[in-house]
Amino acid sequence: MAEPFKRYRCSYCGQEYDEAEGWPDDGIAPGTRWEDVPDDWYCPTCGAEKADFEMVEIS
Amino acid sequence: MQIPANLAQTIVDSRAYAAGDPVDEAFRTIRAEMPLAVAEPEGMEPFWVVSRHADIMTVEKQPEIFHNGDKSTFLTLKEMDPMMRFITGGEPNLIRSLVSLDGQEHKDLRAVVFPSVTPKALRGLEEEIRKIAKSFVAEMLAKAPECDFATDVAFLYPLRVIMTVLGVPQEDEPFMLKLTQELFSSADPELNRDRKEVNPAEALDGLRRTMEDLEAYFGVVTEKFRANPTEQVNSLIANAKVNGEYLNRRQLMGYYIIAATAGHDTTSNTTAGAMWALAERPHLFEQLQADPSKVNAFVEESIRWVVPVKHFMRSATQDTEVAGQKIKAGDWMMLSYQSANRDETVFDDPFEYRIDREPNRQIAFGYGAHVCLGQHLARMEMRILWEELLPHLKTLELAGTPQRTISNFVCGPKHVPIRFTLN
Numbered sequence: 001m002a003e004p005f006k007r008y009r010c011s012y013c014g015q016e017y018d019e020a021e022g023w024p025d026d027g028i029a030p031g032t033r034w035e036d037v038p039d040d041w042y043c044p045t046c047g048a049e050k051a052d053f054e055m056v057e058i059s
Numbered sequence: 060m061q062i063p064a065n066l067a068q069t070i071v072d073s074r075a076y077a078a079g080d081p082v083d084e085a086f087r088t089i090r091a092e093m094p095l096a097v098a099e100p101e102g103m104e105p106f107w108v109v110s111r112h113a114d115i116m117t118v119e120k121q122p123e124i125f126h127n128g129d130k131s132t133f134l135t136l137k138e139m140d141p142m143m144r145f146i147t148g149g150e151p152n153l154i155r156s157l158v159s160l161d162g163q164e165h166k167d168l169r170a171v172v173f174p175s176v177t178p179k180a181l182r183g184l185e186e187e188i189r190k191i192a193k194s195f196v197a198e199m200l201a202k203a204p205e206c207d208f209a210t211d212v213a214f215l216y217p218l219r220v221i222m223t224v225l226g227v228p229q230e231d232e233p234f235m236l237k238l239t240q241e242l243f244s245s246a247d248p249e250l251n252r253d254r255k256e257v258n259p260a261e262a263l264d265g266l267r268r269t270m271e272d273l274e275a276y277f278g279v280v281t282e283k284f285r286a287n288p289t290e291q292v293n294s295l296i297a298n299a300k301v302n303g304e305y306l307n308r309r310q311l312m313g314y315y316i317i318a319a320t321a322g323h324d325t326t327s328n329t330t331a332g333a334m335w336a337l338a339e340r341p342h343l344f345e346q347l348q349a350d351p352s353k354v355n356a357f358v359e360e361s362i363r364w365v366v367p368v369k370h371f372m373r374s375a376t377q378d379t380e381v382a383g384q385k386i387k388a389g390d391w392m393m394l395s396y397q398s399a400n401r402d403e404t405v406f407d408d409p410f411e412y413r414i415d416r417e418p419n420r421q422i423a424f425g426y427g428a429h430v431c432l433g434q435h436l437a438r439m440e441m442r443i444l445w446e447e448l449l450p451h452l453k454t455l456e457l458a459g460t461p462q463r464t465i466s467n468f469v470c471g472p473k474h475v476p477i478r479f480t481l482n
Binding site for chain 2: 013042046049
């Protein structure tokens with residue numbers, strides 16, 4: 001069974017990246033896993049780097 | 060629930076912010092006893108006080124529900140509103156800038172400068188900013204054993220950095236500093252337009268005259284950069300097009316003004332406040348000397364500590380709820396960053412200056428779609444200044460009593476006298 005999609009949150013502005021949705025505006029297709037998001041992708045809201053995102057705990 | 064009159068009065072009182080402790084004490088009570096309640100200070104429209112860190116994030120994450128620009132974006136007297144709308148042709152804010160915009164217009168305008176201020180883009184500026192830092196450090200060291208760190212360094216270094224990024228010539232810096240201080244310090248007789256105590260109507264008239272000076276200045280900037288475009292931020296603003304059209308006059312002026320004023324005053328306040336904290340805390344000075352890698356933590360904590368933007372206002376576009384409290388369409392809300400950055404549920408020892416907060420969840424830059432556009436530049440320029448300055452200092456202490464600006468909006472220390480010896 002495929003691993004559930006996860007969400008990652010920018011620690012500077014709260015912008016979330018949802019693996020299920022991807023980020024089509026930046027050419028990142030829905031379903032793109034976090035590890036497959038290019039390392040030079042940056043937060044579309046505040047510009048923080050990929051490394052500044054934290055996984056959102058599923059509660 | 061209604062916030063008692065004495066507390067409501069304190070959290071809008073410019074002199075209480077200048078004193079410091081009274082505001083922190085008032086918010087401590089508000090957070091504990093009425094964290095989301097209505098204040099009605101004399102002469103003001105009633106507003107919700109959002110005092111908790113989590114509630115501010117909740118509001119800021121919903122920019123479509125909580126608008127920036129439908130009402131005044133910062134605290135203002137009721138009597139000022141009709142005057143403001145008369146001056147602006149119907150708008151509640153004197154300046155139509157990013158902090159007062161909503162929806163698509165905000166997105167479109169933010170996108171003009173955004174690519175230039177990402178950490179990735181800023182890396183290319185590190186060397187130039189370091190050169191600027193070195194020159195201000197050298198000037199400060201030449202003043203040993205004493206200086207006023209606020210006026211000699213903290214006001215001037217971020218100004219030079221932002222003017223370089225914008226493309227403003229060095230000879231115009233004193234003019235820009237004067238107008239910025241007039242704009243943000245209308246209640247402070249030392250810094251306002253008329254350099255005296257003024258009533259609210261006189262303060263607004265002073266702001267209007269300052270705006271006229273800024274608009275005259277930036278009118279020429281538009282012509283210059285449209286004739287000869289560069290990569291500098293003012294050129295990006297001058298040449299930006301949305302749906303094939305240049306920005307209109309209010310958008311252009313608002314953009315230039317916010318970039319040129321908020322782009323350094325906030326960092327100046329934080330830098331001055333950081334030095335004040337350092338000069339009072341020998342253990343902190345020793346810690347940083349022993350481990351220079353702590354400088355990023357020092358910068359982050361100084362942002363939490365100083366909170367250079369004390370608040371922004373929002374208004375609800377529909378009936379809604381925050382933290383179980385019913386908010387009605389049209390309600391005005393104060394997001395107190397000053398309070399959120401002292402929130403006991405987020406920060407251990409919130410009234411202590413500590414560089415071991417990991418992570419430091421300070422929220423002084425705001426959150427969500429309106430998070431400060433220049434936050435990464437601000438962090439970077441402060442880090443570079445301390446990296447350049449600290450290795451030169453052997454001892455450091457206050458040489459008098461620091462003073463804060465009299466203001467309840469964008470403010471911080473205006474005088475930080477220090478005594479120091481050199482390595």
